[in-house]
Each structure stands twice: as structure tokens, then as C-alpha cells.
Amino acid sequence: MTSTRSGPLLKIDGVSAGWGRTSVLSDITLEVAPGEIVVVLGPNGAGKTTLLNAISGVARVTAGRIQFDGAEITGQRPEAVIRRGLAHCPEGRHIFQRLSVEENLVAAHIGRGSRGFEALREEVYTLFPVLKERRNLPASRMSGGQQQMLAIGRAIMAEPKLLMLDEPSLGLAPKIIHQIFRIVLDLSRAGIAILLVEQNVQLALECGDYAYLLNAGRLRLEGPARGVAAQPDLGELYLGQPSAAPALHA
């Protein structure tokens, strides 16, 4: 499968990856252009989380190359990857439960780019006014939606060029899910590229520019998000019935 999009920020070329001796992903080729929202869909166990972890240096890459912002990052340690501007907001909202909202933001500031802590914190508080209101409360006192906002806020503190979000809508009420998706669109409009793993297929395809469908560790479909949404056998591909892996082009 090839893409016609030019000038990728993230380029994954023929990557196989897994955990220890277990192989999960085979021959994945994927791109994210600057400011673009790219959606990765697939059923449970397809390898979506493993893909994000392979990019951020947590899972083991056994073949292929990962390039980010013109540099090879294959197999680099997570701290090195984030310093290049690739932030990962993992499933399960990794935040410090006992620390306050503001302390969580302080702990996430790595001083990567030109902007100081205050400027970044204000950006987070502008995106999520509820975090400002509750800045002195321990994270454990926040609702699930607010904790997800804090997890995204922490990722923003690293001044990412690309933000990877793993199932940000998981377990949230529909109203909060819409709020989170609006923020994703705002971040993209502000120039941050997004690689979004999401089970909420319809919303993800409405908000995304381009989509990839993974099943059993392999890419089954890729194309502009609207084309993927209109694909008549999307459900079957999702469940992994046909072996064909068609590519849709704009």
C-alpha cells in the first residue's frame, strides 16, 4: 500500500514489532503529515497500542524503519523520542493521581522547545478551562473526562509536533467524548499532527483526515477518512474476513 501524501512528519516503513519474543505487527507502512489527523482503527488485539508503543520506543521493533521529523528514531528510547517532539498519551491516562493538576503539568514540562512553563500551562488552561478551575486539586479527585483532559494537557507540555492518543474516549460520557474530539481538532488546527487510536469509528472518521485499519497485526485498508467511512465492507474488514487489503485514494 502506498500513499500519495507528501512531506510526512512521521514515516513508518515496513515495520514489524512486538513484545519480547512475541510478534504482534507485520510489515506496517504508515505516514502522518504535519498538522494532519491520522486515525488507526481495528478490533481489540489488532495491535494498535503496540503500534504506538513501537513508535515511542516502548515495544520492540524487529524490522523496518521509523523516521520522525527527518531523523531515524527506530528503537530509540522513549525519553529521546519525546525530546524530538513526539508525545504519547497512552491508554489509561497515565497521570500522577496524588499530585495536583498543576503539579502534574510541572512534572510533564521537559523544556524541549522555545516556550517556557507558564506559556505552555496557559495554553493547556485555555484548551481546558476546567483544569485551571481545579488546578490545586489532586488528580484523583477529577472525573474520568477531566483526567483525560489532564493526560492530554501533560502531553501538550512537551510541545509536541505530533501527539499520539490511545483511545482518548474510552469510558467517557458522549458529551465529554465530543469535547475531547473538538480539542483534537483544535490541536490539529494549531499545527500539531495527531495519530489517533480510537474504537469510536464513526467519530474518529468524521474528525480524521486519513485512516488506517489494522487487523491481526496487519494493515487491511487505508485511505482518506471519508472514503474509509464510505467503504461498504468496512465492517467485514474490521472483523478481518477478507484477505484483500485495498487502498483508497483521494
Ligand SMILES: Nc1ncnc2c1ncn2[C@@H]1O[C@H](COP(=O)(O)OP(=O)(O)OP(=O)(O)O)[C@@H](O)[C@H]1O
Ligand atoms: N505491554 C505489553 N506487553 C506484552 N504484550 C502486550 C503488551 N501490550 C499489548 N500486548 C499484546 O499485543 C497484542 C496486541 O495488543 P494491542 O494492545 O496492541 O492491541 P489493540 O489493537 O490496541 O487492542 P485494544 O483495542 O484491545 O487495546 C495482544 O496480544 C496483547 O496481549
